[in-house]
Amino acid sequence: MRIDLTDTTASHINKALVQGRRAIGSPAVGMVLTMVIVTDEENAHDALKAAEQAAQEHPSRTLVVIKRPSRTTRRRTTSRVDAEVRVGSDAGSGEAVLLRLFGEAAEHADSVVLPLLLPDAPVVVWWPADAPDVPAKDPLGALAQRRITDAYAVDRPLERLATRAGSYAPGDTDLAWTRLTPWRSMLAAALDQARARVTSAVVESEADNPSAELLARWFADRLRVPVERVVTDGPVVTAVRLRTPEGDILIDRPEGAVARLSIPGQPTRVLALKVRTTAELIAEELRRLDPDEAYAAALRAEVKAPRAKAVPAKAPTAKAPTAKAPTAKAAAAKARSAKAGPVPPQRAHQHENQEKDDV
Template identity: 25%
Template sequence: MESARSGRHDGSRWPPVEDAMSTQLPHQLLPGAKEVPFAEIEGTLSRLVQDGRRRSRAPARSLTATVVVVGEPARLVSAADALAQLGEAGGVRTILISQGDQPSPTALVTEHSIAIAGLAPRYIDNAVASLRLSSLPALVWWRGGSIEALDDVAGLADRLVLDTESPDETWARAQTFLEETAVTDLRWARLTRWRALLAHLFDLPRVREAVASFNRLSIDAADVPAARLFAGWLQTSLRWPSSNQISIRRVSADGKSPLERVQLEGDRLTITLHVPSTRTCLHASVGGEDGMARVVPLGDGALTALIGEELGIRTRDLAFERALGAARELSVS
């Protein structure tokens, strides 16, 4: 992954520190953090790194990327926890930003993490451009906020990971970034086991012979946008016409999997994938025959595992991009 493009608003400068402590971030977001004005962030980082090196008497940990998280304060806490666990295995500089109306708000700083509370959207790209490590890849983890700010930070990202509860607006805007930035949605990572298992079934001769006959897809999902992505992937992979039937039904579940059941039907064959009552695996069957059944672990759906997987991806995902375009056209029936 090449380093991200740099840039700020032309002519814009950080204003003098005003009311620096008027917007507060919970200290549990970054335990043990120092509270500083924006202008003192880099100097504080340097001192903390030096102090940590003296205490441990070991070389400073090598950083591999900048991860920028933008979202509501409550969603920053879970992201910070995930990245803290990830940081134990490999170093990243973490920048956590919640939006507000402050041009220069409170910052919390630890050795490799920064949290900025209540930052006005027009200054978010300035903050990212100033604090990211320009020589290393930059991943922007978008957990919600001003769509105009998304426009600005997308140009500074090598990889943009969408992760909003209601994604339609961000999906629409993200399609304008596809030629400039590698874009994905964290739901796509949650669907990896489902996509891989269904694709594996298409290696079976009986399934390959029935490909042209498949014309109906029904999905029971705890996360309807994820179901739309899955349906969009299958629709574009099989080159289905718009006349084929796709049905998505919202169901209640425990949150371990975005989908509960997928059924692909045709005149010759039916394929069913579902999460059984054990909630630990994913089961697939072809035509109801036990001899053609497959079972795989459900996988680790924790935020740490998902964002760690995204950090390891360096290129555009054309399958996701096609699925995204199709998903935007799907409605829930």
Template identity: 25%
Template sequence: MVKDNAQSVGLHLPWAGKSVRIENVEEELSHLWRMSADNVRTSHNINVRTSVLNLVICAQDVESAQRATRILRDLSSTHIARVTLLILDSSSTSSNISAWVTLRSFPIISDMMRHHFEQITIHLSGTAMYAAAQIIQPLLKPDLPVYLWWLDDLLDENTIFNRLVSTSSRVMIDSSRFFTPEQSIQTLPQLIEACPSCAFSDLNWGRITPWRELIAQFFDVVAYKPYLAGVTSVEIEHAVAPIAEPTRTEQGFVSPNPTQALLLAAWLQTRLGWKLSNEGEQDEHDPESGEHFWHMIRTGPLGTRPLGQTGRLGKIKRGNLYIRPRVQLDLQPGSICLIRMVSTIDDKNAIFTINREADSENVLTSVEMAGETRPQRTVSIAATHKESELLHDELEIMGRDHVYEQMLQEVFELLSLQ
């Protein structure tokens, strides 16, 4: 039996609004809108109510849920009609449902005009968690797309996740929060294949977009373009905390977590025309530290997007692909710290480097060539780690990201031979 526990002593979420019974959610929201309209008539503000999408946020504890509400506070999107914040409490065996409702608002254009949307918070425990999709279905705005934002790691068994996905148009994850990153990211290709009508995305894929653009810019230079075909080594370093065992920060990020590095490595591998060597060399994998090494070969044409237009076939060329952890106290765990590409063409060497040291807002790009010193360039990447901006970008996207899905498959293949 599932118990409506909204009035239970000890379960207080003041930030979630007014505690209500689940069957009274719509009635209480209507009351809040009427109160808001009365307030407008006695003030100079203009309330804006939009209805573009449903946003379902799923957290596995109260702390994660509260972090999500803070991110929404900074969100510049005006698309949200209703937020349903699900808290799945696996620490309790008793089946309970608790609900809260509130109206939230953000300034648009000026403080005189405010955008309002509804927030419903639902706390589920015990077997009630497995009915999450059915519980929220009547609370969704009809005829609007449903965006599911899954905040934490995937569960050991994905029944709840799969049921929520089946009701969603878009699914957004953040693999930087995976506590077992290599294991969890390998499950995603199968989940995507099982849900062809749902578009998946990852905030970590957005975080590495500026890095992909900077790499492409190296080879936009005519003098450097030939070196794309001669790359023999790629090194990627990701930030970790100075603690030997896996840990989660106060912001919910996990160290070590090489998922950004893995996605970037997969993207570079495809653009360089590299494949895993099957000639018996021993690759190295250490999930506990986030360190990986692969022997690669290239026998086909180079990828043409976005690293240039050369499609020339080359001889079999060997390469090495490294992912390493770097202790970096000032960076979010998992953030890319370094990309170094070594290339040789006609016995001439070139090293292309993007390095991020103590300054989390900027990177230094450099090119080293024999007999030449090229000036370093400082580039800002400040926007790559602000979650509200990453989330805003995801809310603008309706369709599937086929490049991201391809990279997940490449990561799966890189890790499946461990």
């Protein structure tokens, strides 16, 4: 069920939610949290779809905040709030409200969102694209127990990670870190089986990959060993190598959803290591809302700058010797010789010496 409201208020939106629940025969509120998505019109559809899929595991009220502030100071847009309320099958397992804020209302989004939060329920704020430099000090971020960003959505992800390290507050997290959960689980299990001392580590990935950078920093923090970043053609993280005195522990995933795990003294195994969807990542983040201390430690760790992976050079091919082309002066002398006819015997020696001088 969908209800469109134009130039509305939070009170009318709450009434529309109650009306929608009664119309579908579910007057009780069965949501466990409030998910606030701050995005633009371009990314709103995909973000809401991912939130609805995650709501199948965590029933929630989803508030999508789409800001449309005034473009110029001379001509200010009238302050207005338009809403689209979705209940029932149109909102997955929860409720969804698309809030389009115009003019001055866009500058005070927290005052619009606050009356729509579920009482006595956790609040999670997610920025699918552009996020503030300090999420905890953002007016909407200050309302949440969990603040989710995504370093993949920015132009310079490694610089953004450096900013996050300086502004981290308990409750902050990033989907670039969430994408590493299968890698970290498999590597921890491999170390338990190998029972070997790690002397160094290598992380291979495409250039400017934030997940690879966080994984390298995690190694530096937890293992206290030198970590090297190697740039490959990708996609995403392609290989992780832990060097030990007994041999290398290697997880290699050049492409696709299958990786190979190699442990010294054991046969090579095939692992399922697919690239997960955004909905799966959001669902994982909603399982635990307490501070992620491992993410905080990885953010603050330091590793060396990545280097490009060496490509084997091609062996030089032998070239057949080529005859030296005659100079223009020599060619002219030869032409003069042919025009003059046969050279008399008494002048043959003199003619030969002149040709040598010409060349």
